[in-house]
Amino acid sequence: MKRRRSFKKERENQNFWPSFTDVISTIALILFFLMLLAYIQNIITGTNLEYAKKQLANTQKELEESMVEISRAEERLELLEDRLERVRAEVERGEKELKLSQEKIEEQKEIIAESNKELGRLRSRLQGIAFLRIEVLEKVKDSIEEELGKASDSNEDIVLIADNGNIVINERLVFDYNSYTIKPEGKEILDELAKAFENVLEDENVRSNIDAINIQGHTDHIGSSEYNRDLSTKRATAVVNYLMESNENLEEKYGRYFLASGYSEFRPITEGTTEEERARNRRIEISIILKDSNIQNIIDNYLKESMDVFEQ
Template structure:
């Protein structure tokens, strides 16, 4: 009875074991199936990702190539720019050198112009200097003013010596007064002393003795009177000093200006007296002035030719 029970139990256990084992195998197979599906899906996704990555990589390589080409072009342009900069620097250096040369030329020209200006001023001052020497010499001998306080000789605004007409002539006369002759004696000696200087004399073209009247009477009459007065002064200067006539007579001339160059515009007797006068003007040689200018132009021309 016991043996039969054991056998029955053993048969029952065997029957329970196989369904359990079958279930386990089915579960494992199902799991493997799902794992295979997951692997397949993963492969598909990975393949898509790889294809996308390859596409991105290809595009990146194309962009890199394009960037490299742009960089190459930029490098070439940079070299061109560097070359332009080097050329510009060379040209700038040449320009600076030329500017320095021009500065030197300008400086030399300024020095030449300064020298020319000084020489021309020297010639211009010579005229005033001659008259100033004559004026000083006369004043030294006969004084600066008359007894009434009038100046005997003066320098006008135009640089001419002005002789008080009342000291030399009576009103409406061209006959020299005795005191006028004494004044002209000193004037003749003064001119001789000035003209002895060769450097002064070589720049003088003429010494013009001018006669001037007031506006009383006709212009024709005043022109004749002013000319006669100027001529009387020149004749007396030559008579007073024969050396002046013999050695330097060629420099003297007489001219009459009538009433047309007044120094006072008033109508009073005092103003009219101022206009009745003898003026002495020194005329410089135009050729000497022109020679100075020509010499400067020649020097300047040579300077530029050397450059």
């Protein structure tokens, strides 16, 4: 019996040790694998760390570049802000200057409007003087026509107003051809002419603007200019002399206004050569010479008033 038990114990001891060895081997194998995994993990981790470091370095480099770009952008922004401020300042100055310009324009408009008014008044005054000579001659013409009618017995105009505003007396009613002796019917015309001039010269406003009343003699182109100049002057002088003889009051009060001039054939009404056209050129023409000083005074006053407006 003892022997069987001993054999049994030996058998049991033999079964235990191999199992322990297996366990130890397994544990060693596990530890090996764990160490291998740890090693591999370290390798992987190291690789990842290097990669992460590179990524971090790249990111930092990009960040630094971005910071540089941001710094440059900030500088450009500052420059743009400075430029914007200058532009704003220039715009504000421009707006102020525009406002001042508009104010000046309005002032200039007012000055121009006032100048236009002054110019209108000047024009009216000058026109008034210009119309004065026509008005005087119209009154003289109307006075003659009122007494003698508009036409002679031969149905010719006794007096008419020419395009230049002068009175034209039909020469054939006053003188015979190539003569400076006044005809009887011509004396009737000049009698009324003397009365008419006395009446219009009674007006002090008329006299103050008249320098002279020019009695002009005109001939046609037949004959020499010397002969025609002498004839035209003698006819004009004959008319003035008769006016003064016809109306002593006219000579006494207003004789200083009358003068005689001869123009020969050099101021024709027409360039034609027919007898009718030459007859038109033979004429006594009466013009009113206005005082240049009066016209000049009006212009001077206007200029003075205009300068006063600009100085204000």
